[in-house]
Amino acid sequence: MLRYPQFTIDEIMAVLRRRKKFFFYPLILISVVSISGTFLLPQKYKSSITISVQKDAVLNPLVSYTMAVTAASDDRLRDFNEIVHSRPTIFSLMDSLGLNKVVRTKEQKEQAIKEIKEDIETDLRGSDLFTINFFNEDPDRAQDGARILSELFIKKRLEVNNKENELAVEFFENKLKDLGDKFGLSQQQYIETVRSSVLPGGDSYGLPSRIGELESQIGSIDARIISYQTALKILRNTSSNFEDPTTITNYYKVVFLDVPDADQLRLLLNKYEDMSKRYTSNFPDLTALQSKISDLTGRMKHTIESELSRQQNQVWDLQKQSSNVIGTIRSAEVNKNQNEDIRSTYEVYNKLYNDMKIKLEQARTNRDLGEKGAQQYIVIDPPQYPVHPAKPNRLLLIGGGIALGLFIGLLAAGFMELFDTRIRTTRDIEVYDKLVLAYLPSYHKTND
Template sequence: MEELVRQIIGYLRGMWRYRWWGLLLAWVIGIGGAVVIYLMPDRYESTARVYVDTQSILRPLMSGLAVQPNIDQQIAILSRTLISRPNVEKLITMADLDIEVRNNAEREALIATLMTGLQIRGAGSNNLFTLAYSDERPERAQRIVQSLVSLFVESGLGGKRQDSDSARRFIEEQIKNYEQKLVEAENRQKEFRLRNMALIGDGGRDYVTQIAQLNQQLAQARLELREAENSRDALQRQLVGEEPVLLPQTPNPSTVSIPELDGRIDTLKRNLDDMMQRYTDQHPDVIGAKRVIEQLEQQKIEEIEVRRKAGPAQFGSLNANPVFQQMKLSLAESEARVASMRARVNEYESRLTQLQASAKMLPEIEAEMTQLNRDYAVHKSNYDSLVARRESANIAVEMDNQSGIADFRLIDPPSLPIKPSAPDRTRLMPLAGLAGLAAGLALTFLISQLKPAFSDSRSLREVTGLPVLGTVTMLSTPERKRARWRGLLAFGGGVGGFVGAVIAATVALSLIQG
């Protein structure tokens, strides 16, 4: 600490030797600063206050139906982004400032001046804004502020309308896109269902349901087939040992009657007529019945030929045994039913085999169907949401057209300043005085460092590293004392005069501005 104090004292002693140079520089800077401050042109500030009312009675009533933007946030952003180059160029035209512009360089300078000079000051969260601008001519400052107020209101309304229109156009485009996606998804579902109709099922029936129903039908058909076969076998056992049936010899089979065959053929033809009313020619029962009829007719022809060759002795009439004839007819009907049921069983077995062969494809088909349904559901959900948002946006636009997004109220119109607002000479003058004193001190310190001197033997010994044998002091005579006091008084007077001059200039400038 002692070393630091000694070093500071050494600096002050060195500066004291060149105090007159510092005082001279302080006077020069002070006088020059006073002249500059006095010659600075006056600037007049015009201000206007605007209140933005963002509260509307329709907004709470339309809550949940219309889009509710954050109007306070929009106004705050508008106040911070209003002073941009496009808006400033528009303001130049509105305020007729382009009349004074002669070339592009002057126009760019004017734009730069306005962008730095225009001010929009907010008053917290009360939506109260102060618009201000300073200019050398008060009427031009007023005109610029008036144009800024108009621009502030127009930007707030126009920007909202542009945002609403852009949002609605975007929503319309998205709705058209999702309409196309929905149509494509529906077409994919339709094509998939047509390709896999047999496996997907009919009327909500799935693959497992079809297999179960087909197994049940097959089991029922097999049961009926076994019943028909048992009935036929019983009739055949009853006919064993009965009188053989002989036909008279005749060359025309159509005129020959063999009751057991004719009865079966007639029964099958009646059944065929009934089936033709219910089924097509390609139905398995119809095909089986036709095949059995053809076989019985061929058997009849062969039987007639065998009996004709056997001779007339074999002819006889079976009409004498009605029980035998009735049993023959029942046997024919049983054989026809057996043939029909066997064709039905074969058909059901073929269908079941086909479904079982397609069992490996079922998981893949179900996964694809699930994916198609999921894609369609996503597109449908997004489409419905976009349509709802479009209607909400339309309601919000209509609400804004009725009530406006905000009510801009001009509290204080742009003022025409009478007194200059800048420069504040009463503050600048003391600063100029302080700047002069600071410059004088800096000059004395710089000179003392450029022309150093030793104030005591200790500093000399530390710098040179040589031993100091002794010092010679200057005797203080009365004449030197008087000269020293005169120098102190002169320096003090110079410093005091500088301070007094600064104070006097400050008072004079305050009186001039007042």
């Protein structure tokens, strides 16, 4: 039996003519819906901001040099998407744009958060460049939203970095204190050994007593340093919001520490306590007093930082003198083979202690630079005011609708033709695989 391998163009056109309703109805319907959608869907404007992140000036002293370089390159935009799409960031954005005024119930709040997340697009280009896109029906809000999102990300990233730097400083301070205790113990053991073996006359050279004087001075300054560090930590972690009751409480904690200007701060706090009991927070004299306290605490912070650095240098100078005295004692040794373990332990702790002091200074420098970390973020392309809406894409929506209508129309016409059992051509007979005796033409009566 003869088989036709494919349809001809004429047959396909005949099918479309017979099934034109099933072809044109989906095409017209879907095209009308897509065209209507381009005008009925809400228009949204897009604004973008592109920011470059500069490399850290000081590497992390907690890790080796190679690891620190890698971390400085890879971690500057760590958690970028998580921070931008986090709920606290979305809440702050809604508050800044005034979108939370229309949210009354929890369901509305969750829906608003979901919609805003869908309006945020991020693009992370390598490890030092990122772009934030924000869509909104209001072009002003679109521009403000892109700017606010970048500011919120930078603020949160700096908070995390500053917290990490502060923890690193605390770690090295505690480690230095621990090593200092062990170093002092090994130093004392070494001195006693040298005194008994090298200097039988005890204090004949006056060197051990000199070391005792130096250690006494170091202990006194160390106590003052601890007091300064405690006061500085309190001042850094205390905001200038006098409506917060913890602010005054923290300032009083500073007063009882041995720090510069503590007496002046005590007088201002006592005066503030007295006036706050009699007047409201809006009273001019009370507001002026709050400003004086804030200015004084700001000056105290800088004074304590300078004094802390000076005291630390003084301690290190005294420790250097102590090491020189011990070196003098060591030079007088007559029996180098005695008490080798004690001397070795002292040298090990001396090296560890000096290395830890260097790392502590690096961590403090890193922390101080981190407080000015906002300068690392440079705006390459600020958010522009959008003139034309970015959504919906009318050309894409109309073209896609017409293409979908054509596809569904062709599919519908093909299905209807496939399931139609009426015989129109010889092909419709041959599919039954039966013998054909003859083909009879159809009879059409014509009117003469």
